[in-house]
Amino acid sequence: MDRYVTLDKYNTFGLHVTASFFSIIKDADEVFDLIKDSVFKEEKRLILGAGSNVLFLDDFFNGLVVRIETKGKTILREMGNNVYIRVAAGESWAGFVEEMVKEGYGGLENLSLIPGTVGAAPIQNIGAYGTELKDVFYQLTAVDLTTGEKVFFNKDECEFGYRTSVFKTRLRDHYLITHVDFRLNKQPVLDFKYGVLFQYLYEKGIVNPTINDVSKAVIAIRNSKLPDPAQLGNAGSFFKNPVIHNLLFQNLQREFPDIVGHPDVKDFTKVSAAWLIEKTNWKGRRVGNAGFHDKQCLVLVNHGNATGRELFLAAMMAKQSVIEEFGIELEMEVNIV
């Protein structure tokens, strides 16, 4: 276990943060020893993957950061067109997707190029271009951080929802995910009806795309739209798209005819958080060194040397503007530490 380790390269906001204790897990079995350690038992702790969905408020984390760097992929079995594969939590998500696309295993292509680790993917049920992790998820293995027990969670037990799961809600910080099992398909029915994705393929003249075509399209769209954290610190979308009752949405529509929303579960509409941020004049606006991106206004960015609190303040100010203007409370997608 190391002391006073800088986390600058372990968070995509690029914040200068120091952890008082730091440990790297390279083998899943090391978790069992770690949780017996007095530092683990006594200190505040944070499990960290690639740090692409966390915002550190302070420049000092007074506790233990456990970084997951376990590697490995195993094909568990093949049944008909289905391939079941177990992946270690520390594997790069984007690297895993790329490899599966090359193998011709479908299901992950819409989730190409999402930063982060495989182990963190179930935490917020990552999603993009009409697909969510839950669509390819089979089960996961986790260690109960209190009892040291190894536990399996099937899809229902994960309680997946829109950018959430049981690990982000009632079992938050209770488990360390060591492996995730996926069910992929050698003959997938590709889903490319999502607006920009469909349009991109259409413009390229691709009417019957392959897994590789869809993945390449997603990568091209993402590269053209999203700021690269290596250039401009960020953690992707900062807020979730709020889901509001249809009556409230219709009421807002009368006042703001261009409001963007899509039907969600019965009687509810998912409103574009980006639209709300833009309409409250937060697109491209800065608070000190923090601000919302001038093209992708849902992305909170570090313009250089912002502090965690500066970023958080900008986010809270935008949230307040949206409440005052539309009566809608935005919920953060990023985890505040």
Ligand SMILES: Cc1cc2nc3c(=O)[nH]c(=O)nc-3n(C[C@H](O)[C@H](O)[C@H](O)COP(=O)(O)OP(=O)(O)OC[C@H]3O[C@@H](n4cnc5c(N)ncnc54)[C@H](O)[C@@H]3O)c2cc1C
């Ligand atoms: C440019 C950019 C684009 C993005 N685009 C998308 C997108 O399209 N869709 C999307 O859903 N997300 C997106 N994200 C957010 C982010 O990539 C995902 O949430 C990703 O899954 C986070 O992985 P991570 O390893 O970086 O997790 P971290 O940020 O390290 O951790 C996130 C949370 O998970 C917990 N955690 C991490 N690993 C484990 C583990 N093994 N066991 C238990 N708990 C764990 C942490 O404690 C923390 O609470 C984007 C981020 C960026 C920077």
